[in-house]
Amino acid sequence: MIPKVQDPREEVLQAWFMDDSDEDQRLPHHREPKEFVSLDQLAELGVLSWRLDADNYETDEELKKIRTERGYSYTDFCEVCPEKLPNYEEKIKNFFEEHLHTDEEIRYCVAGSGYFDVRDRDERWIRVWVKKGGMIVLPAGIYHRFTLDTNNYIKAMRLFVGDPVWTPFNRPHDHLPARKEYVKSFVEKDGGNAINAAA
Ligand SMILES: CSCCC(=O)/C(O)=C/O
Numbered sequence: 378m379i380p381k382v383q384d385p386r387e388e389v390l391q392a393w394f395m396d397d398s399d400e401d402q403r404l405p406h407h408r409e410p411k412e413f414v415s416l417d418q419l420a421e422l423g424v425l426s427w428r429l430d431a432d433n434y435e436t437d438e439e440l441k442k443i444r445t446e447r448g449y450s451y452t453d454f455c456e457v458c459p460e461k462l463p464n465y466e467e468k469i470k471n472f473f474e475e476h477l478h479t480d481e482e483i484r485y486c487v488a489g490s491g492y493f494d495v496r497d498r499d500e501r502w503i504r505v506w507v508k509k510g511g512m513i514v515l516p517a518g519i520y521h522r523f524t525l526d527t528n529n530y531i532k533a534m535r536l537f538v539g540d541p542v543w544t545p546f547n548r549p550h551d552h553l554p555a556r557k558e559y560v561k562s563f564v565e566k567d568g569g570n571a572i573n574a575a576a
Pocket residue numbers: 455457472482484491521522523531533
């Protein structure tokens with residue numbers, strides 16, 4: 378048997394299908410048995426990911442290249458913890474409401490960790506655990522949410538093309554062009570076996 382070569386990104390990014398329990402959102406919520414999702418499977422949903430050198434993000438050539446190629450002209454930092462984030466409780470609640478954006482959501486974890494949950498084509502939640510060095514792009518129009526994990530801290534670089542727009546559109550917002558485009562991308566890929574919300 379040929380041993381599976383581990384994807385180096387998996388040291389800082391892991392994904393799995395979630396269970397249905399209402400327990401604390403900061404717990405991992407693995408299914409029993411665990412059902413992992415590869416980063417290549419995530420890419421099929423349009424979720425892109427990289428492992429980068431978070432200790433040297435100011436000079437990192439790989440980050441520079443991604444920014445140039447994808448046009449990410451804007452950056453700032455978002456620290457999520459009660460001491461650093463104004464209106465912490467309200468923001469934490471809002472981050473965990475299922476929503477979409479009309480642009481990509483790009484986050485690069487430079488410290489701490491957190492969970493980005495994304496809906497797959499069959500409406501299952503996939504939990505993406507992003508740790509220091511992990512960078513992800515959620516495509517415009519994908520339903521998702523964010524929560525801290527039990528370490529209760531993340532510092533993320535936020536990137537954007539041009540002037541940033543962070544507006545969340547809570548589900549349902551299926552009529553938005555960004556959503557329709559996202560759903561259409563699956564129709565184009567597999568000739569019709571797309572998300573139910575395509576109508
Ligand atoms: C770690 S960045 C905070 C989460 C966020 O900005 C967002 O839009 C979640 O969907």
